[in-house]
Each structure stands twice: as C-alpha cells, then as structure tokens.
Amino acid sequence: MSGKSKYPEQFRKDAVELARSSDRPLRRVARELGVNHETLRNWVRAADRAQAAAPVAGVSADERQELRELRKRVAELELEKEILRKAAAYFAKEMGR
Structure with missing residues (x-):
C-alpha cells in the first residue's frame, strides 16, 4: 500500500477485514x-x-518505522563519531611535532 491511494486507509482496513x-x-x-x-x-x-x-x-507499524529511523540515525552518529575521533588523533599528532 505504498504511494498515494484514492481510497482512505480506513476503507482499505475495513475492506480487508470484510x-x-x-x-x-x-x-x-x-x-x-x-x-x-x-x-x-x-x-x-x-x-x-x-x-x-x-x-x-505487539510493536505497531509506526513503532517499527520509528525504530528503523532511529537505527539509521544511530549509524550516522557512529560514523560521525569515528570521523571526529580520527580527526582529533590527527590534530593531536600534528600538535606534538
């Protein structure tokens, strides 16, 4: 049920149940x-x-979507942290010269 539908979500749910x-x-x-x-x-x-x-x-579809988004955000933050850690190590090495 992706994309824009001409049928409302509730109609689709009721039709499936019927x-x-x-x-x-x-x-x-x-x-x-x-x-x-x-x-x-x-x-x-x-x-x-x-x-x-x-x-x-009993995790709802909204909760699963939020979980996917949060996992994606965590991965982005871990990548940023790794880049900052490497940059800090590089500049610390440069300052030690």
Missing part, C-alpha cells in the same frame, strides 16, 4: 465494494505481510 471474515469469494466482495478484485487482493496480501512482520510483543 474480505477475511466473509464466506463470499474475494471477487464478489470487491465488486460489492466497488474496487478491482486485484486491488483488494493486494490489500489483503499487504495486511498479511504486515501482520506476519509484527513481532509477538
């Missing part, structure tokens, strides 16, 4: 909702992937 809970074929549910059956199938698959990726501890 498709999962209904005993009707996915094509029929999609037709009743007025969406393409492949679109609904993609929403269901994306929801399944998101559910499978969620750890048992």
